Amino acid sequence: MRRLLHQPLDPVCRKIRLALAEKKLAFETNTVRPWERREEFLALNPASxxxxxxxxxxxxxxxxxxIIDYLDEVYRDPDGGLVLLPGGxxxxxxxxxxxxxxxxxxxxxxTLNLVDEKITRRFLPRDLGGGPPDTEAVRIGMHNVGYHLDYISFLVERRNWLAGDMLTVADLAAAAHLSSVDYLGNVPWADFPEAKEWYARIKSRPSFRALLADHVAGMPAASHYANLDF
Amino acid sequence: MRRLLHQPLDPVCRKIRLALAEKKLAFETNTVRPWERREEFLALNPASxxxxxxxxxxxxxxxxxxIIDYLDEVYRDPDGGLVLLPGGxxxxxxxxxxxxxxxxxxxxxxTLNLVDEKITRRFLPRDLGGGPPDTEAVRIGMHNVGYHLDYISFLVERRNWLAGDMLTVADLAAAAHLSSVDYLGNVPWADFPEAKEWYARIKSRPSFRALLADHVAGMPAASHYANLDF
Structure with missing residues (x-):
């Protein structure tokens, strides 16, 4: 069986879970803590x-x-699965x-100002940057999310999906990041109806189900997080 | 004529200059200052x-x-030019x-601790982080470069080029970063003979010539920078 070593709320890991599920490639997951720099993990990826x-x-x-490029090269035309980078x-x-x-x-x-501050730093030892969230970083992250929802709105007013007519890795990357921030309840969906409509479409895909079932011990998801009618 | 909007000492821009030259694709360059966020530049790249x-x-x-992927897809087999991502x-x-x-x-x-501190920050207005280099950051950058030269040595003891038998984008990326740090004279080549031998091979390629002719006003390159026998 294919194995994915991941961190459940890390957006770039979530992007790979979405990509594998969209390609209908079976996999099991193991959660890793890269900051421990264990030898077995370094042997797999020296970048830890x-x-x-x-x-x-x-x-x-x-x-x-x-991994994205590898998947699209090796499993370019899986049975009914998504091509992550379609077209010319x-x-x-x-x-x-x-x-x-x-x-x-x-x-x-x-992400760095919200997910890393509120979640990642809870798990890190203090000498690696662990501790309570920096409230100024959180304030900046909350402020910045609006610019990106504006950009999504701008794109989906002109296109079916973020990069054009078809769902691509662009949508998976954007949705993966937003899903982590949404776990915290920090996405002001009500102010960005076009972005919300796009996210509702991608959130309702079967590939998203596993992400919506994630939970971090001691930090429950925002109440609407797994709700398809949010 | 193809045009590249770049910053001469930015390693990721240098990687593209190397890639274009290795592919024997003609281009002219214009230097840009992305932090000015000029409308004409934002229209080309909203990420500025x-x-x-x-x-x-x-x-x-x-x-x-x-750009790397685009070049390899569009100019996969140019006349005698390099395939950046060869093999399966x-x-x-x-x-x-x-x-x-x-x-x-x-x-x-x-790079962030040396090139950005010593060069990039000279050109930035103070409210965008301009100013003299942070000596602690420079100390950390000087310390870290050794780990990476060790990694290059480890790889070229086992392989002809960094990723295997053939020159690839891996060598161009690594050499581009090292070339910017070498402009400052901050690469301890003498302590890493295998890495030095690899760099000498890539530095002597015709694609490297334009990089070796760069100079930043008011900050001359280290004396050995353009010397093929360094």
Missing amino acids: EAPVMIEPDGTIVSNHRV PVERAEARRIAEWFDVKFAEEV | EAPVMIEPDGTIVSNHRV PVERAEARRIAEWFDVKFAEEV
Whole structure:
């Protein structure tokens, strides 16, 4: 069986869970704590980061970007499964550009300030940055999320999905980041109806179910988190 | 003519210059200052980041990762030019993994502490983080560079190039980052002979010439920077 070593609320790990499920590729998950730098984990990925995917034949693929490309190259036309980067080079570049927008800009401006402050730091030892959330960082993260919901609204006013007519890795990346922030209840959906409509579409896909069942011990999800009619 | 909007000493822009030259694709460059957030530049790339490539037919491709994939898809087999991601999915994943190592880990642990502190911050207005280098950051960057030279040595003791038998985007990414740090004279080559031998090989390639001719006004390159026998 394929194995994914992940952290449940880490958006780039969630993106891979969505990608595997959309491709209808079976997998089981193991939660890892990369900051412990255990030898067995470093042997799989010297960068000591999740996600790491272990294929049924033993092939190890680490790094979220690398896994996306690997999956689309090896399982390009699975039975009814999603092509993550469809179309020609220009369409593929647009899907990649928007996925990077979320995996870099949204990550720095929102995820780092909300998910890392409120969740990741609870699990870290103090010498690695553990502790209570920095309220100024949380304030900045809450402020920034609106800019990104505006950008999603701008895109879906012009397109069916974020990168064009088809669902792509851009939608999975954006939804993965938003889903982690939404777990905390920090997405002001009511103010961004177009973005909310897009998220409702992707949230109702079968690939999303496992994400909606996640829970962090001692930190329950926001009440609407798993609700498809939010 | 193809145009590349870049920042001369930014490693991810340098990676694209190397990739274009290795593919024997002609291009001209314009230096941009993304932090000014000019409307014309935002219209090309809403993320307001270099590099942005404008193809002769007007196609705009922004983001260094996106440009690499676009180039390899559109110009897969140019006349004698380099394939950036050669081989099958496993070989390609390894080249991507190592390129990410440099574009993420080296960038955070070394480039940010040395190149951004000593060069980028000279050009930024004070309210965007401009000012003299933070000496503690510089100390950390100088310390970290050794770990990465060790990793390069580990790889080239086992392989011809960083990702395997062939030159790939992994070598271009690593060399691009090291070249910017080497401009400052902060690479302790003498302590890492295997890494130095690898860098000498890539530095002597014709694709490297334009990088070795760069100079930042008011900050001359280290004396050995352009020397092939360093």
